[in-house]
């Protein structure tokens with residue numbers, strides 16, 4: 181049971197792949213659940229690539245969860261409780277299989293047949309809202325496109341953390357993603373807030389990262405988190421849960437990020 185029965189849903193996104201979204205969800209969820217053992221945390225995979233699901237160490241082969249993933253929950257074919265997997269005492273996972281990629285086409289077909297109205301945008305919200313009674317924090321890993329799935333994720337969220345790899349191309353994606361967030365807020369979710377922008381994979385050996393972060397701070401000021409996640413030598417997704425020195429180093433950065441989320445009141449203990 182969550183402490184006040186009113187959990188908060190926070191999504192992590194940017195319409196770009198490889199910028200550190202999934203890594204940020206995994207390590208923020210881990211650090212949050214470890215630093216605040218009284219809080220109950222749910223990590224939600226909403227990317228058909230299933231990287232989050234495969235990186236949390238409970239699924240060896242993604243086909244293990246075929247038929248019991250978030251796609252079936254959203255479609256009303258499975259109960260959410262039956263698809264959630266326990267990671268630790270206070271951290272759970274709602275996994276995604278590649279089947280989730282069929283959701284968009286499925287909904288377009290329904291829309292063409294005029295079987296659906298505006299509630300088509302609330303499909304994820306409808307399954308996550310009841311979980312607010314159970315979990316204090318629900319962290320969603322959004323897909324990299326600016327498509328229907330990302331919209332569903334934003335409609336279901338109270339806050340969004342923009343994850344930006346400190347390089348020029350991801351930097352350019354930020355204003356476009358903010359536009360999407362503002363559109364969703366205006367049309368479907370007036371409670372949606374931007375919690376902040378997290379810079380990841382900053383490379384100290386080049387000036388490029390610091391230039392990008394400086395330009396970001398000029399435009400978005402205090403919306404850019406003080407914590408900057410440095411790039412370590414390339415991590416393999418599967419090794420994130422390990423104990424190597426590199427994993428520890430990056431995990432510590434996310435520990436500092438969780439402290440900043442607490443200081444800013446994005447998360448309350």
Ligand SMILES: Nc1ncnc2c1ncn2[C@@H]1O[C@H](COP(=O)(O)OP(=O)(O)O)[C@@H](O)[C@H]1O
Pocket residue numbers: 196197198199200201202203204231324380381382409410411412413414415416417430
């Ligand atoms: N701080 C970091 N230092 C080094 N490698 C990282 C870091 N953060 C993420 N990575 C690696 O970069 C790749 C992309 O990260 P990922 O979190 O999967 O991005 P996204 O979910 O945005 O596609 C992965 O191989 C991941 O292990």
Ligand SMILES: [Mg+2]
Pocket residue numbers: 198201202203227231232321
């Ligand atoms: Mg990802």
